[in-house]
Amino acid sequence: MIIEIGHYALVLALATGFLLSVLPLMGARRGDAALMAFAPVGSVVQFVLVAFAFGVLTWAYAVSDFSVLNVWDNSHSLMPMIYKVSGVWGNHEGSMLLWLLILTLFSAMVALFGRNLPDTLRATVLSVQAWITVAFLLFILLTSNPFLRLDPAPAEGQDLNPVLQDFGLAIHPPLLYLGYVGFSVCFSFAVAALIEGRIDAAWARWVRPWTLAAWTFLTAGIAMGSYWAYYELGWGGWWFWDPVENASFMPWLAGTALLHSALVMEKREALKIWTVLLAIMTFSLSLLGTFLVRSGVLTSVHAFATDPSRGIFILAILTFFIGGAFVLFAWRAPTLKSGGLFAPISREGALVLNNLILTVSTATVLTGTLYPLVLETLTGEKISVGAPFFNLTFGLLMIPLLLAVPFGPLLAWKRGDLLGALQRLYVAAGLALAAGFGLLYAQSGGPVVAALGLAIGFYLVFGALADLWYRANFGKLSFKVAFARLKGLPRSAFGTALAHLGLGVTVLGIVAVTTFQTEHVVEMRQGETAEAGGYTLLFDGMREAVGPNFTEERGHFTVSRGGVAIADVWSSKRLYTARRMPTTEAGILSFGASQLYVSLGDHMEDGGLVVRIWWKPFILCIWGGAVIMMIGGFVSLSDRRLRVGAPSRRAKLAKVALEPAE
Amino acid sequence: MTLWILLAVITAGVSAVLIWPLMTSARPVEELREDEAAVYRDQLREVDRDRAQGLIGVEEAGYAKAEIGRRLLALADKRADAKGTGGGAASRARHRLAPLSVILCVPLIGLCLYLFLGNPDLPAQPLEARLANPGNNMALLVAKAERHLAEKPDDGAGWDLLAPIYFRAMRLGDAEMAYRNAIRLNGESSERLAGLGETLVASNEGVVTEDARHAFDRAVALDGRNMRARFYAALALEQAGRTDDARRAFEAILKDSPPGAAWISLVSEHIGKNGGAPLAAAPTAPAAAQKAPGNPNAAQVEAMQQLSPQERQQMIAGMVDTLAARLRDDPDNIEGWLRLVRSYMVLGDKAKASDALKAGLKTFPADQEAGRRLLALAKETGLSAEGVTP
């Protein structure tokens, strides 16, 4: 019965969504406070209903209720509880429900934390959010309903796809969706601004925390997905420029641009139209990503069973929202007044450069991702655009951006002093070059280009530190005073520095791993050894093992350095019994930021085993940098200035206190 | 009934909460833009703070403050403009309409769509509760036995019980494992070995493999009266092309069989195939064919072995087509359907397998034992039963 109540809650959420898409908008147009007050209440009710439905589905998974088709399809009574729960979103229907849950969660958060927004703006934003909610609710209820039942119920489920039975993939989709869907708020704010026909610096201030939150989660989600692909697919690669990866990367690039342009708008009221356009584009790319992943129009290593008929529904949603938003933009944008002027060399100028490069790069990635699809539709020719294309185009385009990053925070608003910034950065640049060549020498050689690549990474790290250094004025003031100043800096300054530093660390990891990694494909028999990265691996043989829902053959390796055994690595091939599906579980051993990666291949006829061993120096820097960026995001998010737009008792009190002065 | 009461309560509750903001007195829109002013004032404070810390210069701070000041002024202008307009009678009329739309929309959309999509009669069925009280649901009983064996994998009697059930459900991989476990734990017996052999034959599309032959030989060695094992052992000889030996073996079976045994006609048919004189009194082939429809007969099997892989594939496809045609005329044959679905899956033709599954389920609905066997087969072979079940 509880299942049916969950199903009903989802239907009621749709009914609420219909009301929510119309009433508050009418209220905002006619200045009717009661209708506008409907928006927050309705949004919260909708969230509660969807959360209840999601909870019911999770419960059905937890207790293995195979009378629910979706549970039967994707679960197994013997799976560990964590995968039973993560199985909820390890399939199409459930993951769309998670998408919806997060969408309504963001609406509810705008409703609750947006008390300081003007009533009309909040009502319009929540109505636009409700349009998206209604579209996805219809999609879920009509084409991907997770509450369909089986009667009679089978006795055992079909098991979850084994590659999804992994902790990384258990938390990857929620993070990614928090990012994807978070940009819906920016989209709704942009559409609301277009509907209201007015937009100003305060708008940017209100949008910024949502952008920042979405960006932070998306960063985490992408990093998690990349790490998952690295250790679970057993190929040792961490980024494949695969359509599904690109689908999550494009909103990230556009979102990064949005983050920076909203800054310009907040401070200087410039770039208004551009920011609105960027907000629409970012969420459009998120929708496009959902479409690409869910429809299976593009082949991808991450794509699981897909259904084209659903793709058509999502395509319709996509066309409606993207098309509608752009039509609205074309119609209303000319009425928006443009704002402040600035010199090309200024903080604004640097941020414009950032936006230019980021959007052009996004367009490049989009072209590479969609070109095969377009070409096939037009000419029937089948091509694949692979990593070499993206490495060449995206890689080259990023270089000027990376070089410009440290300049941004050092330039003043309106008119900046390029020479001054150069003076402040030349030490960082010199140190970076030295460090780059030093590392190249320490790793016993490599191309000079690699040293320059490493130097760019170091330069970003040192540049971010230099920014804090000069803000606190460490060189001129006594250490104690400077340190006090450092502590007094707004948190957003630390956020910026951390994000830029994290970017540097990631760049370092990427360049180092590409340049210095070594790969050994060897045949090994029991008792034989292989060398990688200065370590010796002794193959001790294979052992059979049985897991809860799989059997595996584990290869055991003893790792030693200089004749001393220091660690063990297990690498295995698993067979998941319910689906009779093999997977490879790589054995990974970390030494600092570097890793030894062992993956098993086929048995040879003479009893040997093909083993693939990689030495991946500094690989953890790639994801470590992403973690630092994420921390930067959260630190910025905690800056008190952003809470003026969001609720804060202090801001409210301040408002009350200031009112009589008006 | 409880469900409907609960749904009604939830509907009423949701409607009430949604109407609540609409019923509160229509206060006029107050200061629309005070919140923006708060942002600008905060920006002013921020400039002051930065200036005090020496993060920006005097001139720069001046410019910034002037700019923010202009924004505040613009805001005040707009506010003055906005004062003129305000809601009147029109909005009050809308007030009566809005709650009405809630009262209509929520129950109407909710119930209509739910009646269209939902299954109000189905209770929740957590697996634990179902296992505790399985009734005579075969699949559940099997699942229960499986769980018991997962906990106590050394219970030979359990495997013994489960193995033939797996075989009948055409879960051949599981059946093989169960027979092997039973043999490992309880020792070899003629029955177990014959069962294992038969499973192996079934999973190899009727061909008696080396492994299977070995099992049958052991079974016969343990119990010379095991006719099933002897039959397959003879079939192995026949498939190996040792016609004379095969004929002698079949004749021996016939001799040892009690009169009126079910297999007599089948054995006699094989004797004929191997050049002997079939038992005159034996009923004719159709009875045998009925017993195992679609099973390739020995001649076909033998012919197949001399074909190239491609021709063999074609021949199998041909036999499958014949079976499909026969089932079209006489669909009341569950073994036939099972075999057809399996064959299509072996041929790699998923679409046809799925069609056959659907056709079979028409005659044997999923809620009957036979239909469940079809579903179990579909599951085992990885065929999606989507669209077949409600």
Add this chain to the structure above:
Amino acid sequence: MSRRMTRKQKRLAVILGGMSFILVAVLLVMFAFSQSVAYFFMPSDLQKAAVQPGTRIRLGGLVEEGSVKRGAGSTVSFHVTDGGASVPVTYTGILPDLFREGQGVVTEGAFDGSHAFVADSVLAKHDENYMPKEVADGLKKKGVWKEGEGAKP
């Protein structure tokens, strides 16, 4: 007045700079497309179209039954077929978990001088029932994978 002119000129310079950056990006994309795009072929397409040795292509089809041979070390050779033609492929490395005879694969690489295809990547998918999309389409077109009729004996 002259101040305004310089401002206009500055703006023009910025716009020109932006445009030229976009132009560079477009040229770069076009160059990259000409360099690194791999065309997709089925074995029988290769009989019609002459592919130069050394040109990177993607070759898709089914792994021919009985064709997989393990050579020295981790080198594997097999044939990719689409029913019409068959192309020998060699690959050094670890094959994906789901690589099997009779299953669909997509390999990427180039022909060497002696008409053998040297692959540097072999793709088979996560999903057991998966058939790479290009391969499925191609096989359907060639009639190897028919949905309607069965073969006659």
